[in-house]
Amino acid sequence: MKIEILRPGELGSSELERWREIQGTDPALANPFMAPEFTLGVGRFRKDVHVAVISSATGIEGFFPYERHGAGVGHPVGFGLTDLQGIVAEPGLDLDAKALLRACRIGVWDFDHLIAHQRLFAPYHQVTRVEPIIDLTAGYAAWETEAKALAPKTHKTIKYKERKLGREVGEVSTTFSSASADELQRLMDWKSAQYQRTGRTDRFTRPWIVDLVRHFHETGFGVLSVLRAGDRPVSMHFGLRSGHAMAGWFPAYDTEFGRYSPGMIGHLALASGAAADGITEIWMGRGGKEFKEWLKSRELPIAEGRVARPTPGAGWHWVRHVPVNRLRDAALSNPKFYAQADRVLKTYAKLRKPSS
Structure with a gap:
């Protein structure tokens, strides 16, 4: 078995064609985070992105995209931004994970949204969870009927609020794919405010992430969907699209209209627009949001863990990250603990906000 390490921009048209061909061998690989466009995009703005061919x-039997940092620490491409990770390879690929790391010149590779059924990394799982998926194969109406049956009161409430929004603010309309750079900037501003309001790290303070999002929007790999009341945007979503699959990424809404639940109205509108545009599945990402339980049609098991070789860098990484990761896992696995942690973060955000 030969393993060649390339920068994403060094991949030729034949390699990219083969990458997309292998994606068709496993339904999980249809996710946009597993598409070459995601790795190519991140590679434009980060020098630490590599691909093992x-x-x-x-x-060619497979592609392993990864980031290589100091001390030989490796991460999935776009670590902290991606909701699905793994190797893009033929199902029968027989390869040792530590041998792969050695060829990549990394001592440790940690993951938190790994496709759980991939055999290569199965021995290294520490926690297994699920990623919810909206299945639109039978069309929007069929999916909405299932969602309504699963949570009739929730569905009724959202439709009521949508009508109320239309009466009190303006006629509700949607644009599935907006090309407006100004609207994209507005979404990022809303999302930054949400991060700060809830005590989370604001991803849009990092210039390379802002540039990446703009790049995906300009190239069409990213889709900006807008919900309006009259001529005012009230909710937006920026997701990634690869063929018939969409990955949810950055949803946000104008808090001025929070009483109408614009985010939930927007999710229904997104599903409707996606189905009309030929998308058959929307991957929602793991997380503790109850609304995903209502919207989901099925789930994909995903795993968190790390592969490590006996190197100094791997030991340093363990000391810095593993105990913290285990504490976070406990919070994510316990709804009460998760809710309490969420309240603590929001309180912290209020305390650190400068007084006017």
């Missing part, structure tokens, strides 16, 4: 005598 794995070949046999018969040709």
